[in-house]
Amino acid sequence: MISKGGSEALLQTLVDTARTASPDYDILLPLFRLLAKVGLRDKKFGQKALELEALDVTLILTRKNLSHSHNLLHCLWVLRVFASSVTTGAMLGINGAMELLFKVITPYTRKHTQTIRAATEVLAALLKSKSNSRRAVNRGYVTSLLRLHQDWHSHDTFNTFVMIRRGLLLCLQHIATFRSGREAFLAAQGMETLFSITQNCLDNKGMEPVISVMLQILRQCYPESPLPLVTASSAYAFSVPGSIAAEPPPALSEEDFEDEGDEEVEKDSDSEDVKEEYDDLETDVEKLSSKPGLDRPEEELMQYESMCLELSYSFEELESKSGDESNSEDSQYTNHHHIPIAASPKQHCLKKDQTSWGQEKEDTVQTSLLSTVKMGRSTVHLSSKKRPVMNIYHDMQSKGLGINSLGNDIPDIQTSPKEDAWDIEAISCPRMSAFFSNSTSPREAGEAIDKLLHIHPKHIPFHDPCLYMAKARRTRSVVDFKMVAFPDIWGHCPPPSAQSMLERKCGVQRIKILEDVQRFTQPSDVINKVIFSLDKPWPLQDTASSCLKFFSKFESGNLRKAIQVREFEYDLLINADVNSCQHQQWFYFKVSGMRADIPYRFNIINCEKPNSQFNYGMQPTLYSLKEALLGRPSWIRTGNEICYYKNHYRQRAAATGGASGKCYYTLTFVVTFPHDEDVCYLAYHYPYTYTALMTHLDLLGKSVNPRQVYFRQEVLCHTLGGNPCPLVTITAMPESSSTDHLEQFRHRPYQVITARVHPGESNASWVMKGTLEFLVSSDPVARLLRENFIFKIIPMLNPDGVINGNHRCSLRGEDLNRQWLSPQAHLQPTIYHAKGLLHYLCSIGRRPVVFCDFHGHSQKKNVFLYGCSVKETLWQAGCTVSASTLLEDVNYRTLPKILDKLAPAFTMSSCSFLVEKSRASTARVVVWREMGVSRSYTMESSYCGCNQGPYQVCKLTPLFNWQGLQFGTSELEEMGAMFCLGLLILELKSISCSHQLLNQAATLLNAEDALDYHLQR
């Protein structure tokens, strides 16, 4: 009807009928009803009405019928559709529609309420136009609307006319979209009025339609303000070569953040996935399939020869070497072989006297990795075999952390330390200088450490506090950290049970937002006392005060400022990345001086991402010093009432060159600490420092049997901050130095794995830890892998970022994973040399089978791979695909398919093989394009956890309900090991796989019938 000119015909009829001397309402009323329906579907209805002069006649009819409610209602229906177009709405406003409507909208009455409701809706629609809103402000309608609303609210005690109140509020909401409207609202005490109504009615279900609008108005009108910081730039600056390449924050127009719904998180968790944007796809076939030339002079590649000694070394010592093992000094740090799987807590708690590799045969490989492979998706089956799943937080609450709720899994320390005997502060932050013999007063410090280490409760595989301290001294930070965080020295043992995702209680966010609004409406209740700041001379805190104490000047720590807001509430600000003014997401800080059993609210108020897994079941992590001393040294997920939402802070206009500032988000959570006067650490995710890596690599190197495992750690290059970036080579030693054996040894294909280019993605390091420990382990799969491949691993591509508490960048304030196209040795040394090493391998005909870069993902759950495919990219973009492109091998899909079957945390469904323009300079795309590695991947692990496969639990109460698991470090480490197993299966499935390997694998795998099914070729 619309396409055949129906709207015009009806409108013309309206105009003709209305202009007669005495209009016939028997025609007009059905006509109005019809117009209201058609108008909803006709996008150009307002324009057509304007052209045919239907606006004027309708306004005239409305005016005539002010006292004739039934006719009036019909007129209003049509005005409502007219007003849905902003231009037409503006025209109606000019012609006095708003004044007319205010004659209809009366204070509380029980008469003609349908008409009043329709009038509020028309008025709300009109106020979407800026000119109407301005007019409304000038005529004092804001105050009138507030009074009308107040009147209806106080009389309508049974919520009979809740939709009229909602209509009035929508009028206010639209006015508040504009600055002048907000100012008028504030001047009319709107905040106070709506706040007190909302506060009193929060639990009233009948008021739901008005509460949500009131909250939106309160959020919209909360005056914007800059962050309480002297400058958005990082508190840490570092002089770097070249100009600092920090990209300016994207300037947003006012509308970008003013007109959103804002109830962004009360939605269901299915909406969390960021919508894929296909206009970023690379559709230039030339760019997709051409191979660019070498990015440096060819002779430069020769420097990497020395990083591949395995290709030239003669192993003469192999023949002569007899049974004499490593010297006694070595075995001091030696750890047990350890297979990183999430299955058995026993393996995490080996006694210290079992630690030399010589004893591996009896008790290491109780379970091969193969036995833990997920079988199909029969979740109940597997999860019953897995570690018990429970809610640690709940357990803490009910029993207190002091009770080992899981019985005998974790042996307590032999001598429980008397808490008062310890200077908790001194233990928690040892002065690094005092730790070493060259210090002036070494004795007390030495004693403290001796005592500390004497009671060190538990042997943590591949961790050693003494070695950690020694390594920490060599770690170079921008501001020269003097302290070491206790959890990093003491070590972390995965808690005995995995933690399910936090169920979000309905309405939590409203309560939090109202508490925030209360700061504005009742400012006298707010303390607003700065108690910690990197920008002010230390210390700010008087020791006697009862408020919490904060600290973050240690490796990976990055709290910039803490402000006490109320007695038990703190605003926290995270430091921006060094030499940058953005990227706040990662956090790690120390908090002390707490009382047990008090819920403390923390608000991190300068987060940047528009949404977060914190809205979908993720909790931050906590480490308690007292718990550690009691034999439970664990980072655990903690916190309740967690929400992540946009706040009223905006970046100063000056910082963006005059453009309207970007907005910030608040992460809020409530923590109830387990002990009085404890020292706790809170972090975005399980921390993993550069020093931890260096300690780990040393211990790994010392743990291997040098006659079986070839493990070499060397320096790829030094970072801008002066830290060595380690490169690790792992393979099996040749059986002897005979020519045949050396041939086999030197011809093993390469696998290249990198991680942690993004410092905030500590999950990537835990996955890498699992990979490394598995590769040197005595698991038969690991043995086969070593005998058939040479692994080149760069476990931390951005040490400086990790050390200095960055989330995203290097010391130059740039994202190193956007520098792979043309890295420069003096600006991005780790990328330059990682790429150089890969180029070198290709140049000698040893292109890696697989390249994979481990990352963490903040928006999605599970673990998945991103790969590269020309065909899939062009298809997705809707481009025509040439015949040659059609021939593209789909071998890039094999590894993710294998992992989907093997690894509990992995899911194929989130994998993608599209090449985006914005990713052209990432490791994955560059290694694929420039080196021709078809299996070039990014592996993303969620910060949150799993909501598919075996890692979910079935909660039977109150309803049958599948619930995901948050990742613990065990699950991440297991993923690292599973990735290796995936590489073996990938080889077994390839045509080039040797008969010998197939036979060896068959023997191994037949014993584990679990895998038979997966190995069908």
Ligand SMILES: [Zn+2]
């Ligand atoms: Zn990343």
